[in-house]
Amino acid sequence: MTNEDWDVIVIGTGIGGGTVGRALSEAGQKVLFVERGSAGRRRETHGLSEISVPEARRTRGLWPDKLHVTLDGADSAFYAPLGAGLGGSSVFYAATLERPERHDLDDLPDHPHPTGGWPVGFDAFLPHFDAAARLYRVYGTPDPLSTEHSLPLRDPPRLTATESALMDSLTASGLHPYHAHTAIERVPGCRNCLGTKCPETCKMDGRSAGVEPALATGNATLMTDTQALRLLGRADRVEGIEIRRGGETRVLRAKRYVLAAGALGSPRLLLASASEAWPMGAANRSGLVGRNLMFHVNEMFALWPRRGTPDDGPTKAISLRDFYHRHGQRLGTVQAMGIRASYGETVFYLSRMIDRSWLKHTPGTRQAVRAVAAASQLLFGHAQIFVGLMEDLPYPENRVQYDATQPDKLAVTYTIHKELHDRRRAFRKAIGRALRGHRHLMLSLAPELNYGHPCGTLRFGHDPDASVLDAHCRAHDLTNLWVADASFLPSSMGVNPSLTIAANALRVADAIKRSSGT
Structure with missing residues (x-):
């Protein structure tokens, strides 16, 4: 494979990489997928x-090393919910593919955009959102609060008794729940693998909806257990990728290159590519590579259905946007997580709350947590855990760090700004008021960053001095390098980013096809 001259090399096999590679291979281009992790076993x-x-x-397709985080000046290291195998993180995701609102992309008079708006607006993205929804077999029901035309959604499965009870009680409280938009092809025997690897081809992720169909064309090849070390080239063009595989270092070459290693991995690779041609790293004339890192902020709570409702297990079927944009503040979506608040989950989340508060050194707190969890289990039965997914905003100082002496270290620096604290308090208050009359329990004290949703570190824009990529997600400074992962996002939106990543990957594929005349 190192002797081949590929049309396109795609680094990463998640939703972005899988989608762009499939589109290009189906157009007849010769595509090589380069994946750091292993292929794993399909079952x-x-x-x-x-x-x-x-x-x-x-072996399990997980990122092998800890993520090192400096948060508000305090250092920690932990295993983030990131994948490193065929399909990337997407093979573990819960398959929620929600479309953002118009004000997420456009600067509107009544909804001003914090960045002045995206370089490509909502209307231009619409056909790609629709195409991505079809490609990923998304089902659900329309958001009753939306004034836009609905995605081309397939009919969802019938609600369980638990889901129906929650839908009814939320609606009775004046809220507007709908069946969450979910990317599952419900084949016979579907296990509804939300949050775990799918042994069949039901869950539409970067593997089942991207790489595997690409390989089936005969135009794509997969190279696993291969670490991309750095890009090689001259001032305005990439001429190769230095890789390590099986203990050997080699160079892969193609006409065009696509970065899809994620919003942490892609900027790190560009920074590692510093050379005489690129003193600050590849595509980094603006100095913005790795900057403007964003995560969503999770606001988690347990919600109990009315007494006497049968326990039909956990649900991911419910979503609502009543708090998406409230009193001029950008908040976010509320959705079920697919987790029940049984005794074990309640102990876990209450313990985490205490560990992040002044109570962590107070004697007897662990016993108290167990007592509270046991009492809630006895009194209320099984609740469902929901999350409010709140938009994060870009700040240049929030960034991916790269240390040439420790090239494999994954590290970020992040500061929680006052406006985020203020919006979070408003989000919590809005959720609490809306749930009056429901049995519920908030499960977080301090802001909880969603480390599974990093984005924004290679933002796209028209101005080369204020962005890394152009409107087609090609690097301003490199004529044959594109980006197709969450790095391109100039704002995080108030929804899960997966559908937007897939839609943009289709845009990138179109741009590459135009550049190559196919």
């Missing part, structure tokens, strides 16, 4: 895990 069913042995994590 695997495990999920995200705190297992700490790097080799075991690699």
Whole structure:
């Protein structure tokens, strides 16, 4: 494979990489996928895990090393919910593919955009949102609060008794729940693998909706267990990728290159590519590579259905946008997480709340947590855990760090600004008021960053001095390098980014096809 001259090399096989590689291979281009992790076994069913042995994590398709975070000046290291195998993080995701609102992209008089608006507006993205929804077989029901035409949604499965009870009680409270938009092809025997690897081809992720169909064309090849070390080239063009595979270092070459290693991995690779041609790293004339890092902020709570409702297990079927944009503030979506608040989950989340508060050194708190969890289990039965997914905003000082002496270290620096604290308090208050009359329990004290949703570190824009990529997600400074992952986002939006990543990957594929005349 190192002797081939590929049309396109795609680094990463998540939703962005899988989608762009499929579109290009179906157009007849010769595509090579380069994936750091292993291919794994197709029948695997495990999920995200705190297992700490790097080799075991690699085998399971998990990122092998800890993420080092400096948060408000305090250092910590932990295993983030990130994948490193065929399909990337998407093989573990819960398959929620929601379209953003118009004001997420456009600067509107009554909804001003914090960045002045995206370089490509909502209307220009619409056909790609629709195409991505079809490609990923998304089902659900329209958001009753939306004034836009609905995505081309397939009919969802019938609600369970638990889901129906929650839908009815939320509606009775004046809220507007709808069946969450979910990317699952419900084949016979579907296990509804939300949050775990799917052993069949039901869940539409970067593997089942991207790489595998690409390989089936005969135009794509997959190279796993291969680490991209740096890009090679001259001032305005990439001429190769230095890789390490099986202990050997080699160079891969193509006419065009696509970065899809994620919003943490892609900027790190560009920074690692510093050379005489690129003193600050590849595509980094603006100095913005790795900057403007964003995560969503999770606001988690347990919600109990009315007494006497049958326990039909956890649900991911419910979503609502009543708090998406409120009193001039950009808040976010509320959705079910697919987790029940049984005794074990309640102990976990209450313990985490205490660990992040002044109570962590108070004697007897652990016993108190267990008592509260046992009492709630006895009194209320099984609740469902929901999350409010609040938009994060870009700040240049929030960034991916790269240390040439420790090139494999994954590290970020992040400061929680006052406006985020203020918006979070408003979000909590809005949720609490709306749930009056419901049995519910907030499960977080301090802001909880969603480390599974990094984005924004290679933002696209028209101005080369204020962005890394142009409107087609090609690097301003490099004529044959594109980006197709969450790095391109100039704002995080108030929804899960997966559908937007897939839609943009289709845009990138179109741009590459135009550049190559196919």
